[in-house]
Structure formats: C-alpha cells, structure tokens
Amino acid sequence: MGRKAVSRLFYNLSxxxxxxxxxxxxxxxxxxxxxxxxxxxxxxVGLALPVLLLCNLVAALYWTIRWRxxxxxxxxxxxxxxxxxxxxxxxxxxAAKPNGRTVMIDQAAGKRAAIGSAIDGADGAAEVQAAGxxxxxxxxxxxxxVITYNVASFNKETSGHTCKxxxxxxxxxxxxxxxxxxxxxxxxxxxxxxxxAMSEFPxxxxxxxxxxxxxxxxxxxxxxxxxASRLITYPNSKNCSMWCDISIHGETIRLFNNHLQTTxxxxxxxxxxxxxxxxxxxxxxxxxxxxxxxxxxxxxxHKNVEIAASSLLKELHQNFIKRSLQADIVKKQIDASxxxxxxxxxxxxxxxxxxxxxxxGTKGKKGTKSAKLSDGFQSCGHGYMYxxxxxxxxxxIDYILHSAEIEGVDYYSPELTYxxxxxxxxxxxx
Numbered sequence: 001m002g003r004k005a006v007s008r009l010f011y012n013l014s015x016x017x018x019x020x021x022x023x024x025x026x027x028x029x030x031x032x033x034x035x036x037x038x039x040x041x042x043x044x045v046g047l048a049l050p051v052l053l054l055c056n057l058v059a060a061l062y063w064t065i066r067w068r069x070x071x072x073x074x075x076x077x078x079x080x081x082x083x084x085x086x087x088x089x090x091x092x093x094x095a096a097k098p099n100g101r102t103v104m105i106d107q108a109a110g111k112r113a114a115i116g117s118a119i120d121g122a123d124g125a126a127e128v129q130a131a132g133x134x135x136x137x138x139x140x141x142x143x144x145x146v147i148t149y150n151v152a153s154f155n156k157e158t159s160g161h162t163c164k165x166x167x168x169x170x171x172x173x174x175x176x177x178x179x180x181x182x183x184x185x186x187x188x189x190x191x192x193x194x195x196x197a198m199s200e201f202p203x204x205x206x207x208x209x210x211x212x213x214x215x216x217x218x219x220x221x222x223x224x225x226x227x228a229s230r231l232i233t234y235p236n237s238k239n240c241s242m243w244c245d246i247s248i249h250g251e252t253i254r255l256f257n258n259h260l261q262t263t264x265x266x267x268x269x270x271x272x273x274x275x276x277x278x279x280x281x282x283x284x285x286x287x288x289x290x291x292x293x294x295x296x297x298x299x300x301x302h303k304n305v306e307i308a309a310s311s312l313l314k315e316l317h318q319n320f321i322k323r324s325l326q327a328d329i330v331k332k333q334i335d336a337s338x339x340x341x342x343x344x345x346x347x348x349x350x351x352x353x354x355x356x357x358x359x360x361g362t363k364g365k366k367g368t369k370s371a372k373l374s375d376g377f378q379s380c381g382h383g384y385m386y387x388x389x390x391x392x393x394x395x396x397i398d399y400i401l402h403s404a405e406i407e408g409v410d411y412y413s414p415e416l417t418y419x420x421x422x423x424x425x426x427x428x429x430x
Contacts, residue, residue, distance in 0.1 A: 018059050018070055022077035025052040029081055032357045034136040036320035043320050044313075049352040050394040053078060053085070085373060087351035088396055092382030105317060142429065143409055144176045148344035148400055149423035150259070153184025160189060163315070164417050169416060171200055173325045173425055176223045177246065183217035183258040194219065205244055207231040215240050218257050224248045232333065234326050237261055241330055245339060251430060253406070254337045258330060258345030260320040323348060328356035333357070334371050340405035340430070343373060346398050346421065351375075360401055373401040378401045379408030387413055387422050400426040 024045060031039075031046020045052075056074035063071035078085070083224065144325075147170060156160040170178055178198075185191050190272040191206045198204065201221035209215050216238050229244035234294065334341060349355040361372045376383050376399070384407065387398035399420055402408060409427040416423060 015061070015411040016072055017137075018063070018073050020229070021052070021055055021059060022073045023079040024182070025056055026080045027350060028052055029084075031326040032353055032354060034303060035354055036317065036324050040317055043317060044258070045356075046352045046354075046357060047350065049081065049084060050350070053081060065132070068195065081352075081413070084352050086378055088385050089379065090223075090381045090383065091387075098221055104294075109185075143247070143427050144429070145174050146177045146179075146342060146344065146400060146426050146428060147173060147423055148179040148181075148257070150419055151183060152397060152419035152421065153182050154189065155418065156184060160193055160197055161188070163194060163230055166416075166418055167200065167421070168196045169414075172387065173414075174352055175425075177199075177255065177342075178221040179255070179257040180219040180221075181216065181257070183219040183347045185217045190316075204320045205242075206230055207242055215258055216262070218242050218259060218358040220244055220255065220257055221247055227252070230333075232329065234322070234329065237322060237326070239328070241345070243337075248430070252339045253303065253430075254339040254341055256330065256334065256341070256343040256345070258359075260326050260348050261319050261332075261337040263319050264349055319348075320353075321412075323353075323355045324358070327358040331358050331361065334361070335371070338373070341371060341401075341403040342406065342428070343401040344399070344424075346395050350397060356399070371403060373403055374408070376400040376402055376411045376428075377423075378410050379411065380426075381411035385413060387424055388415075389420055389422060398422070398424045400424055402426075402428060406430060 017372065027042070028045045028049045031042045031049075034042050036043040047055050051324050056077045059074040059080070060071055063069075063074070070166070077383050136251060149166070151162075151166060155161070157163075160293070183194065185194065186205065194206070195204050201223055203222040203224065203226045205220045205222075205226050207218060207229070215233065218231075218240060225247045227245040227247055232241040232243070234240060239261050241256065241260075243254055243256045244255050245252050275362045283387070318344065327349075334343060343359060347353075347356055347359065357362075360372070377396075386393045388395040398413075400411070408427045409425075409429055411426045413422045
C-alpha cells in the first residue's frame with residue numbers, strides 16, 4: 001500500500017471517528033432525562049461526558065489545523081451540550097476573593113457613596129440617599145453566606161485539628177449557614193466536640209439515628225434559629241438527607257442538606273487492580289515463587305479480571321440507580337416546601353446526570369406544583385468550576401441550588417486540602 005493510500009485511509013478513519021465521537025457526545029445529553037434503571041449504556045455515557053467533550057475539543061483543533069470542513073462536527077457536539085458547559089464554566093474571572101469575601105451592601109455603602117457625592121454632585125447625592133435606603137431596608141438587602149462541605153469525617157482524626165482548621169476557614173468566610181456531609185461523629189470525636197469547634201454558630205443540628213441504622217452523618221450549623229427539621233433516610237444505604245427551617249429576621253427558609261449514594265467501588269476496584277497487577281507481573285516475568293501455587297490454582301487469570309471489571313461496573317450502575325431513587329424522594333420533599341429553598345450537598349452526580357436534573361427540577365406540567373431551582377454557579381459563579389479534587393479536576397458533584405425568591409450574589413469553591421471535596425461557598429440575598 002502506497003503512502004498516498006495510507007494517508008487516504010487515515011483521513012477517512014479520522015472522519016469516521018469524529019462522526020462517532022460527536023454522535024456519542026450528543027447522545028450523552030439524553031442521560032439527563034433517562035433514569036439509570038432504563039438504560040445502562042446511556043448512564044455510563046453520561047458519566048463520561050467531561051472526557052467526551054475534551055475529546056471533541058481535540059478533534060476540533062485537529063480539523064482546524066488541517067483546515068477541513070469536518071471542524072463543524074465536533075463543534076456541533078460541543079454546542080449541543082451547552083447546558084452542561086454552563087454548569088462548569090461561566091464568563092468572568094474565578095480569581096480569589098479578597099480576604100475570601102466579596103463586598104456587601106451595608107452601612108459602609110453610604111460612606112462610599114458620600115465620597116462619590118463630593119465628586120459627582122447631584123448624582124453622588126442621589127447615590128447617598130439610595131445607599132441609605134438600602135442599608136436601612138434591613139433583611140431584604142442583607143447578604144447571607146452559605147457553605148456546603150463534605151468534610152470526609154475530618155480525616156478520622158481524634159484530636160479535632162482538622163475540624164478546628166475548617167472552623168477557622170468558616171470564620172474567615174463569615175459563614176452564616178453551614179452544611180456538612182460525612183461529619184464523622186464517633187465515640188472519641190463526639191457531636192459536642194464538633195459543636196465546641198464550631199462555637200461561632202449558636203444553633204446546630206446533628207440528627208441522631210438508632211444504632212441499628214449506621215449513617216454517614218450530616219450536620220447543619222447556623223447563626224440563625226433552626227426551627228422544624230426532618231431526617232430523610234434511604235433504603236439499603238448509609239447515605240441520607242435532611243431539611244430544616246431557619247428563621248432569618250422574621251423570614252423563614254427551608255434548607256436541604258443532601259448526601260446521595262456514595263460511589264463505593266473500592267472493594268471491587270481492589271480485586272480488579274490485584275488481578276491486573278498479576279497479569280502484568282507474569283508477562284514481565286516478575287512473579288515471585290510464593291505466588292506460583294496461587295496462579296496454578298487459577299485456570300484463567302484473565303477471567304478473574306473480567307469478573308472483577310464486571311462487578312465494578314455493576315456496582316457503579318446499582319449506585320446510579322440508588323441515587324436516582326434518592327433524588328426522587330428528595331424532590332418530593334422539595335416540592336412540598338412552603339418556604340423559599342436552599343438545596344445543598346454532595347449529590348455524587350455531575351450535571352449531566354439524571355439525579356441532578358430531577359433535584360434541580362423543570363417547569364411542572366400545568367396544574368401541578370414542581371419547584372424549579374436554579375444552580376447557584378449558573379446564577380452568580382465565574383470561571384471554571386469543579387468540586388472534587390481528584391480525577392484531573394473534571395468533576396463537579398457538590399452544589400448549592402436555590403429557588404426564585406433567593407437571589408445569588410456570588411459563588412465559588414476555595415482550594416482546601418482537608419477532604420477529597422472542596423467546599424462550595426454561595427452568598428445570597430432574599
């Protein structure tokens with residue numbers, strides 16, 4: 001086969017791969033609307049969407065360099081997932097906030113406007129009056145700082161050092177309401193120990209359950225009174241959710257703290273890693289003598305890899321199904337709320353998932369009540385957003401959603417190393 005024929009073959013294969021990649025990427029958008037129980041393949045394609053979009057970007061660059069019309073195919077696939085891209089990137093800079101805070105409207109606004117009045121005359125005087133009215137308006141112009149953080153059991157420390165470091169971070173952010181997932185309460189590091197570290201918050205809620213129901217602990221800390229509350233448990237799961245009503249200057253909001261089904265695949269992953277490691281070592285002639293008997297008892301080591309991989313994928317899919325059912329339960333509780341909503345937590349789901357779509361909600365059918373929530377990052381975030389520190393920083397799985405009565409002011413996720421997750425910070429105004 002001549003060089004020209006090889007070049008032509010490579011060109012046609014490139015076109016074919018580009019087409020297949022684009023079709024799969026566009027199909028991944030369907031994962032948002034299809035329950036995991038209804039389609040195994042679509043569920044995993046949806047999970048792979050961040051990687052698929054990166055591959056389409058590479059394909060677009062390739063065809064740009066070659067200056068071919070096929071450039072439009074990956075661009076169409078990327079554009080077809082604009083809704084996902086808007087969940088992870090918003091125009092503007094994601095630079096760190098000064099002192100970890102944004103400027104808020106307060107009494108100082110009147111002082112800043114007064115300086116402006118000396119320069120701008122009548123326009124400045126008008127700003128002074130407007131700023132004074134905003135400052136005197138009280139709650140309607142106050143800004144609340146809400147933070148959600150999966151603290152990974154405070155690294156399972158008994159000294160409380162990590163918990164105190166996190167408390168210091170919350171203080172620097174001037175947090176008003178805090179949601180913790182995997183709070184890690186135990187006989188050594190008790191709930192009272194956590195409350196002592198979080199002494200900035202006079203109100204707290206750490207729900208208790210019978211010993212027969214071991215849960216991954218949730219906690220809420222607030223500078224405002226916590227009224228009614230409810231713990232939501234799920235069948236055959238250590239994960240849970242909760243809601244509580246918080247009274248803020250005479251107004252009530254309902255706060256949801258969620259920790260949906262954890263992607264607990266460590267056991268099967270260990271078996272898979274062990275089997276693959278043995279295959280590689282045997283291929284390289286590095287099997288030690290004591291392992292020879294073990295290998296002789298395995299009629300087909302490759303079969304073990306297949307079984308372990310199959311178990312891993314099955315467990316992943318089962319957890320997708322659990323999360324979708326949990327999302328349905330949470331959604332019913334959200335729709336029943338008589339108050340403005342803040343829905344926080346570790347969803348363990350990326351924005352292309354069915355679970356995220358269900359909790360966020362869509363416009364309900366005529367004659368039905370279905371809360372439509374806004375993603376805080378889409379409302380007031382900037383730059384690139386991710387909340388899971390590993391896997392190449394591709395995943396956002398922690399969120400703060402809000403109802404229409406609540407206005408987003410700022411949204412970001414500071415770089416902290418106390419957990420595998422990053423905290424998510426949102427400033428809101430009623």
